[in-house]
Amino acid sequence: MAIRLGCIADDFTGATDLANNLVRAGMRVVQLIDVPAPDTETPQDADAVVIALKSRTVPAAEAVEVSLRALEWLRSAGAEQIYFKYCSTFDSTPAGNIGPVTEALMDALGTDFTVATPAFPDNGRTVFKGHLFVGDVLLAESGMRHHPLTPMTDSNLVSVLGAQTGRPVGLIDHKAVAAGPEAIEARIATLRKDGIGAAVVDAVSNDDLVRLGAAVAGLPLVTAGSGLAIGLPANWGIEPSPEAAQLPAASGHSAVVAGSVSAATNGQVRAFLDTGRPGFSVDPMRIAAGEDVAAEALAFADAHLSSEGPVLIYSTESPDAVRDVQGRLGAAEAGELVERTLARVAQGLVERGVRRLVVAGGETSGAVVQALGLTGLRIGPQIDPGVPWCAAPLAGGDTLHITLKSGNFGGPDFFTTSFDLLGNGESQ
Ligand SMILES: Nc1ncnc2c1ncn2[C@@H]1O[C@H](COP(=O)(O)OP(=O)(O)OP(=O)(O)O)[C@@H](O)[C@H]1O
Numbered sequence: 337m338a339i340r341l342g343c344i345a346d347d348f349t350g351a352t353d354l355a356n357n358l359v360r361a362g363m364r365v366v367q368l369i370d371v372p373a374p375d376t377e378t379p380q381d382a383d384a385v386v387i388a389l390k391s392r393t394v395p396a397a398e399a400v401e402v403s404l405r406a407l408e409w410l411r412s413a414g415a416e417q418i419y420f421k422y423c424s425t426f427d428s429t430p431a432g433n434i435g436p437v438t439e440a441l442m443d444a445l446g447t448d449f450t451v452a453t454p455a456f457p458d459n460g461r462t463v464f465k466g467h468l469f470v471g472d473v474l475l476a477e478s479g480m481r482h483h484p485l486t487p488m489t490d491s492n493l494v495s496v497l498g499a500q501t502g503r504p505v506g507l508i509d510h511k512a513v514a515a516g517p518e519a520i521e522a523r524i525a526t527l528r529k530d531g532i533g534a535a536v537v538d539a540v541s542n543d544d545l546v547r548l549g550a551a552v553a554g555l556p557l558v559t560a561g562s563g564l565a566i567g568l569p570a571n572w573g574i575e576p577s578p579e580a581a582q583l584p585a586a587s588g589h590s591a592v593v594a595g596s597v598s599a600a601t602n603g604q605v606r607a608f609l610d611t612g613r614p615g616f617s618v619d620p621m622r623i624a625a626g627e628d629v630a631a632e633a634l635a636f637a638d639a640h641l642s643s644e645g646p647v648l649i650y651s652t653e654s655p656d657a658v659r660d661v662q663g664r665l666g667a668a669e670a671g672e673l674v675e676r677t678l679a680r681v682a683q684g685l686v687e688r689g690v691r692r693l694v695v696a697g698g699e700t701s702g703a704v705v706q707a708l709g710l711t712g713l714r715i716g717p718q719i720d721p722g723v724p725w726c727a728a729p730l731a732g733g734d735t736l737h738i739t740l741k742s743g744n745f746g747g748p749d750f751f752t753t754s755f756d757l758l759g760n761g762e763s764q
């Protein structure tokens with residue numbers, strides 16, 4: 337069976353976020369890790385396939401190359417429309433990668449126009465007059481200005497995207513979006529006539545996204561955060577259905593691996609430790625000095641993995657502490673050292689019987705999923721907006737329940753309450 341929607345996500349947490357919104361809107365979704373081999377069969381009974389890449393912060397040429405390979409696979413699987421998913425905080429730099437990837441996909445699809453909106457109102461991301469708000473503040477005044485890899489210091493997305501692409505960038509403002517699909521289509525026609533290649537779209541509510549979804553049914557390519565996904569399944573007559581999110585029963589030990597340094601994850605780590613639960617802090621300077629911090633973390637896990645609840649291994653630190661480490665090691669080097677260590681820790685935890693695993697941070701999730709050799713995820717129930725539980729088969733035949741939490745997503749008690757949703761298996 338051919339798929340309807342083919343999705344390319346620029347990081348792993350973002351991919352599950354998108355898959356989650358598609359599932360909630362009724363689509364049967366398979367998430368694949370990295371571009372599958374050309375001869376990989378199209379998943380049966382899937383309305384959408386999300387290919388999860390780790391292309392957000394690699395050099396632009398690399399992001400373009402891997403995104404085009406993903407596009408080729410999705411087109412051969414029959415995708416009728418392509419969705420390029422990036423972060424709801426538009427994480428990118430003037431060098432890319434949102435602009436260059438968008439342009440390359442447009443060229444490959446032979447289309448002269450696409451839309452761009454990171455709006456995700458359920459998680460407080462709204463776009464008005466082309467400016468992105470995170471909660472009540474502009475993007476450039478949010479914690480994103482301190483992001484270790486993609487600091488966002490301009491909230492005007494028309495200028496942010498304009499700096500990343502050779503094509504003129506325009507705006508579909510809220511007046512058109514609020515007036516409904518026909519008004520949006522009329523605005524698109526005008527922009528196209530004026531030679532605009534990509535238009536940032538205002539959206540402050542789910543209703544806006546549903547109206548936008550209907551208006552872009554005929555575009556070969558849409559680019560967005562996960563929010564627009566709620567408006568697309570209806571274009572194929574698909575309606576929400578609870579069966580779309582069912583997973584097998586969970587069992588085994590629970591653990592949390594946190595490599596995100598975002599504000600929300602900092603709060604979640606603090607809240608977890610404040611309950612007196614066991615946590616081990618991974619120090620990048622000690623890794624850089626050659627100490628076997630992964631082995632220490634696993635020894636700590638050996639002492640604390642129990643039916644009492646999850647153990648936490650984290651590198652999460654305040655923005656000041658992260659800046660200090662980056663100043664001494666370099667941002668990319670520090671990131672890589674920590675990612676490699678946390679990926680080894682995750683492997684060790686699974687070897688020790690962890691079967692319910694929370695991973696925090698997009699880059700961190702990419703490293704962990706690759707180290708665990710997971711190739712595909714089934715998407716289950718939503719824990720918090722943008723974060724579902726997923727299930728993946730392990731080599732020995734067991735099922736791993738895993739959730740890939742975007743750094744800034746999830747409530748303060750996420751590291752404890754997320755496990756409640758899986759119910760009681762053999763042990764927690
Ligand atoms: N203590 C630390 N010092 C320096 N760098 C760190 C530290 N802890 C984590 N890092 C690095 O910071 C980066 C955090 O990125 P990651 O994508 O995992 O989280 P995030 O940006 O908060 O989440 P998301 O991308 O989902 O919003 C990773 O490369 C990680 O290895």
Ligand SMILES: O=C(O)[C@@H](O)C(=O)CO
Nearest residue numbers: 350353423424561698742
């Ligand atoms: O859109 C978001 O905010 C998330 O899905 C994400 O991509 C964070 O890495």
